[in-house]
Amino acid sequence: MxxxxxxxxxxxxxxxxxxxxxxxxGLAVDVFSLVPVKRSHSVCAQGGINxxxxxxxxxxxxxxxxxxxxxYGGDFLADQHPVLEMxxxxxxxxxxxxxxxxxxxxxxxxYRDLRLFGGxxxxxxxxxxxTTGQQLLYALDEQTRRYESEGKVxxxxxxxxxxxxxxxxxxxxxxxxIVAQDLRTxxxxxxxxxxxxxxxxxxxxxxxxxxxxxxxxxxxxxRCYQAGVWYGNAEMIQVHPTAIPGADKLRLMSESARxxxxxxxxxxxAGDARDPAQIPDAERYYxxxxxxxxxxxxxxRDIATREIFDICVNEGLGVRGENQVYxxxxxxxxxxxxxxxxxxxxxxxxxxxxxxxxxxxxxxxAVHYSMGGLWTQFTKGRYNPSEPRTKHKSGSTPPLGxxxxxxxxYGEPNNMQTNVKGLYAFGEVNYAYHGAxxxxxxxxxxxxxxxxxxxxxxxxxxxxxxxxxxPAEGLKAAVFDAVVDAxxxxxxxxLATVQGPGDASLNPYVIHKELGTEMTAACTVVKSEAxxxxxxxxLAELRDRVSRAKLDDAALWTNxxxxxxxxxxxxxxxxxxxxxxxxxxxxxxxxHYRTDYKDRDDVNxxxxxxxxxxxxxxxxxxxxxxxxxxxxxxxxxxxxxxGSESKKPxxxxxxx
Amino acid sequence: xxxxxxAPASARRSAKxxxxxxxxxxxxxxxxxxxxxxxxxxTVERGSNVISCLQQIAxxxxxxxxxxxxxxxxxxxxxxxxxxxxxxxxxxxxxxxCSCLIDDYAPNEGDxxxxxxxSKFPVIRDLWVDxxxxxxxxxxVKAWVPIDGTYAQGAGPREQPQAQETxxxxxxxxxxxxxxxxxxxxxLEPDAGAWDSAFIGAHAISQARLFNSHETGAQLKADRxxxxxxxxxxxxxxxxxxxxxVCPKGIPLTESIAAMGRAVTIHGLAxxxxx
Numbered sequence: 001m002x003x004x005x006x007x008x009x010x011x012x013x014x015x016x017x018x019x020x021x022x023x024x025x026g027l028a029v030d031v032f033s034l035v036p037v038k039r040s041h042s043v044c045a046q047g048g049i050n051x052x053x054x055x056x057x058x059x060x061x062x063x064x065x066x067x068x069x070x071x072y073g074g075d076f077l078a079d080q081h082p083v084l085e086m087x088x089x090x091x092x093x094x095x096x097x098x099x100x101x102x103x104x105x106x107x108x109x110x111y112r113d114l115r116l117f118g119g120x121x122x123x124x125x126x127x128x129x130x131t132t133g134q135q136l137l138y139a140l141d142e143q144t145r146r147y148e149s150e151g152k153v154x155x156x157x158x159x160x161x162x163x164x165x166x167x168x169x170x171x172x173x174x175x176x177x178i179v180a181q182d183l184r185t186x187x188x189x190x191x192x193x194x195x196x197x198x199x200x201x202x203x204x205x206x207x208x209x210x211x212x213x214x215x216x217x218x219x220x221x222x223r224c225y226q227a228g229v230w231y232g233n234a235e236m237i238q239v240h241p242t243a244i245p246g247a248d249k250l251r252l253m254s255e256s257a258r259x260x261x262x263x264x265x266x267x268x269x270a271g272d273a274r275d276p277a278q279i280p281d282a283e284r285y286y287x288x289x290x291x292x293x294x295x296x297x298x299x300x301r302d303i304a305t306r307e308i309f310d311i312c313v314n315e316g317l318g319v320r321g322e323n324q325v326y327x328x329x330x331x332x333x334x335x336x337x338x339x340x341x342x343x344x345x346x347x348x349x350x351x352x353x354x355x356x357x358x359x360x361x362x363x364x365x366a367v368h369y370s371m372g373g374l375w376t377q378f379t380k381g382r383y384n385p386s387e388p389r390t391k392h393k394s395g396s397t398p399p400l401g402x403x404x405x406x407x408x409x410y411g412e413p414n415n416m417q418t419n420v421k422g423l424y425a426f427g428e429v430n431y432a433y434h435g436a437x438x439x440x441x442x443x444x445x446x447x448x449x450x451x452x453x454x455x456x457x458x459x460x461x462x463x464x465x466x467x468x469x470x471p472a473e474g475l476k477a478a479v480f481d482a483v484v485d486a487x488x489x490x491x492x493x494x495l496a497t498v499q500g501p502g503d504a505s506l507n508p509y510v511i512h513k514e515l516g517t518e519m520t521a522a523c524t525v526v527k528s529e530a531x532x533x534x535x536x537x538x539l540a541e542l543r544d545r546v547s548r549a550k551l552d553d554a555a556l557w558t559n560x561x562x563x564x565x566x567x568x569x570x571x572x573x574x575x576x577x578x579x580x581x582x583x584x585x586x587x588x589x590x591x592h593y594r595t596d597y598k599d600r601d602d603v604n605x606x607x608x609x610x611x612x613x614x615x616x617x618x619x620x621x622x623x624x625x626x627x628x629x630x631x632x633x634x635x636x637x638x639x640x641x642x643g644s645e646s647k648k649p650x651x652x653x654x655x656x
Numbered sequence: 657x658x659x660x661x662x663a664p665a666s667a668r669r670s671a672k673x674x675x676x677x678x679x680x681x682x683x684x685x686x687x688x689x690x691x692x693x694x695x696x697x698x699t700v701e702r703g704s705n706v707i708s709c710l711q712q713i714a715x716x717x718x719x720x721x722x723x724x725x726x727x728x729x730x731x732x733x734x735x736x737x738x739x740x741x742x743x744x745x746x747x748x749x750x751x752x753x754c755s756c757l758i759d760d761y762a763p764n765e766g767d768x769x770x771x772x773x774x775s776k777f778p779v780i781r782d783l784w785v786d787x788x789x790x791x792x793x794x795x796x797v798k799a800w801v802p803i804d805g806t807y808a809q810g811a812g813p814r815e816q817p818q819a820q821e822t823x824x825x826x827x828x829x830x831x832x833x834x835x836x837x838x839x840x841x842x843x844l845e846p847d848a849g850a851w852d853s854a855f856i857g858a859h860a861i862s863q864a865r866l867f868n869s870h871e872t873g874a875q876l877k878a879d880r881x882x883x884x885x886x887x888x889x890x891x892x893x894x895x896x897x898x899x900x901x902v903c904p905k906g907i908p909l910t911e912s913i914a915a916m917g918r919a920v921t922i923h924g925l926a927x928x929x930x931x
């Protein structure tokens with residue numbers, strides 16, 4: 001009997017959660033990762049993971065409110081049924097990770113502690129120190145190692161995904177494997193599978209410097225996109241309000257710093273050069289607290305980012321005249337801070353050389369997360385009200401309980417499947433849950449939910465659908481050989497450039513740097529038609545240059561320059577989708593802010609942008625209806641005080 | 657090779673942005689190939705670290721004697737000292753290269769720093785080493801909680817905050833390998849067949865302690881102690897205490913080794929009287 005297999009590309013939280021779930025369902029799993037899976041980017045998630053628990057429930061919170069917050073936080077762009085299911089599952093997911101041994105912080109009595117996070121008035125964020133993502137990933141890494149020792153999982157670490165393999169022979173396209181390259185030996189080969197799960201994370205490197213790990217190029221998603229997989233809401237890029245500027249990357253300063261009482265301020269007097277401790281309270285401008293009395297410092301990320309940008313760029317109030325504001329924790333006990341935020345405060349001290357327990361941190365926004373990603377579908381669950389409900393009043397009785405299957409139908413094969421059968425997208429690379437803005441501490445949740453909930457969908461697809469009749473193992477070799485040959489030829493062509501002519505403009509590092517600078521200037525905090533058009537022209541120029549890129553390394557062994565150059569080339573197709581989506585979405589919604597279309601336009605744009613890659617690599621974007629059957633949209637103000645609205649940025653592209 | 661040692665924190669403040677420094681890097685084209693040294697000149701700004709210097713070299717890999725070389729190969733990931741990937745030997749001491757600020761190590765114009773791959777693992781190319789053995793040793797001590805499965809079965813065991821704090825500290829181990837590089841008992845072993853009898857290392861001993869101290873994890877306590885009692889187990893520790901000094905996360909590795917040493921003794925006695 002043939003062994004049915006599933007390939008998971010990416011060994012972060014979503015990938016490993018899927019691996020564990022699918023292996024448990026009795027299928028063999030091959031995991032592919034650029035790095036040892038324990039070093040995946042999920043380790044960088046700091047603050048925590050949201051879920052209603054018994055304490056917050058008694059305070060008036062509910063799974064339904066979590067759902068409502070996530071939809072409102074995402075500015076009504078996410079499909080609503082999947083988000084409902086995710087919120088309902090959140091408590092179960094926390095329990096499971098707790099059983100796996102994640103050292104969640106505890107209350108005095110030994111229960112799991114909770115902290116406050118952006119976009120909620122309730123403490124509903126579970127955390128393990130300030131390295132929650134690391135701790136959750138390690139728990140899944142451990143379970144994966146356990147399955148590996150039992151022979152149920154094979155890990156292929158230091159292998160790079162080069163593209164999906166599709167089979168069209170049955171009349172309907174389906175994914176039957178991948179082609180990948182060993183980054184040490186440089187061997188290119190195909191791997192067969194009855195289903196493939198893409199769990200390859202975000203695309204921060206498209207912006208050059210971001211809070212992302214060096215491996216988060218988005219190239220894997222780009223390779224699927226170029227092969228015909230649709231890409232949704234590309235223009236929705238989250239810029240995190242608080243990061244530490246650096247020469248090589250912009251390091252995240254967790255939202256938990258604000259959740260634990262951190263206050264954002266600037267001196268009221270522009271250019272005030274005094275030591276921050278010498279500036280009396282009356283001469284400090286706590287602008288988030290003044291503008292948003294209800295949420296204060298814990299407004300959602302897109303709002304905090306725009307306000308910080310406004311303070312620095314438009315009002316010129318940045319600390320010491322630079323693009324930076326204070327994030328101040330010095331009013332809290334050092335011992336309390338060490339216990340709750342130790343990990344991230346150590347990082348600040350290591351990289352900046354100042355103790356944030358004694359001196360306010362200096363921070364500025366940085367590209368952080370992609371709400372957009374591969375377009376996916378789902379099967380609606382049982383909850384289908386005759387008309388959408390109005391916004392949930394915070395703390396009131398929820399209209400429904402949290403039984404499984406109300407949002408999404410559990411185990412349906414198409415849950416989080418892309419437009420290609422047998423090809424799934426989980427985690428950050430899936431566009432499904434966060435709409436136009438992701439709430440803090442919902443990313444870890446969506447990764448785990450995809451892996452654990454939709455993992456069953458993958459298993460059911462393999463057992464009950466096409467693969468059960470025509471397993472990938474039995475397909476003709478030609479379909480796999482063709483893709484391997486194409487990728488091998490691509491590698492050879494890149495290596496051949498080493499001998500060829502070239503100047504600095506064809507250096508892949510130079511091209512990437514220009515790409516990052518351009519995307520940061522045109523496609524982040526504020527966007528405008530003129531600037532976006534300029535960006536699209538620039539991207540065409542870069543695409544031309546990267547097609548002639550010249551490598552500095554001809555090695556046939558462990559050639560990182562080859563892999564890097566290929567990634568830069570592929571990143572440009574995601575950049576295109578981001579820029580074109582930004583240009584065509586003529587409204588402002590969540591993280592997407594247009595100076596020339598400042599209002600949200602629900603009639604024309606409460607729709608997902610869907611990018612498709614044409615046969616010549618050109619990007620086409622259409623707007624498709626979304627599932628808005630559960631909650632009626634309302635203005636997303638977070639209680640902003642009227643009249644405190646400062647003038648909005650007039651000029652796009654001042655950059656982050 | 658003359659190198660300067662890490663400068664005091666005050667040096668960081670007086671370091672001049674825009675100065676040039678030299679990086680002398682031990683390079684190797686692949687397994688079995690001879691190593692060579694190459695020196696590159698880089699310009700550094702405030703906040704520059706080893707990673708930003710290596711990126712600069714990648715964009716223009718010309719050595720100080722004018723030879724066009726190749727970009728240096730190295731392993732990296734998060735760049736914020738939480739993934740463990742970019743560990744290397746800098747000025748003779750093992751550490752992560754991302755958190756290694758040039759202002760601390762080379763505060764003056766023209767200062768030199770040296771970069772070498774870790775010596776206890778086989779080199780893949782240049783500064784990139786193969787740490788598969790480190791992960792293999794986690795498997796040896798069954799560093800996981802043996803849960804029944806992923807079906808919902810309610811919460812895990814309740815835990816006192818003090819116990820959580822101890823476990824959290826141990827669980828911050830990012831498998832970087834600093835403790836192994838610094839350990840006189842842990843030596844290069846390219847032959848995977850010999851790994852199970854060679855010293856298992858401080859990181860794995862500490863992980864055994866982590867999982868033995870979890871209520872469900874303790875189900876496998878006897879298996880873990882069997883491994884630590886056997887060849888290459890806790891008895892092979894020479895008590896040099898280098899591991900704890902180089903751990904970037906301040907994990908109390910020597911405490912873990914002592915705790916597991918005691919547990920192994922009790923475990924051995926219990927086995928003796930049972931048999």
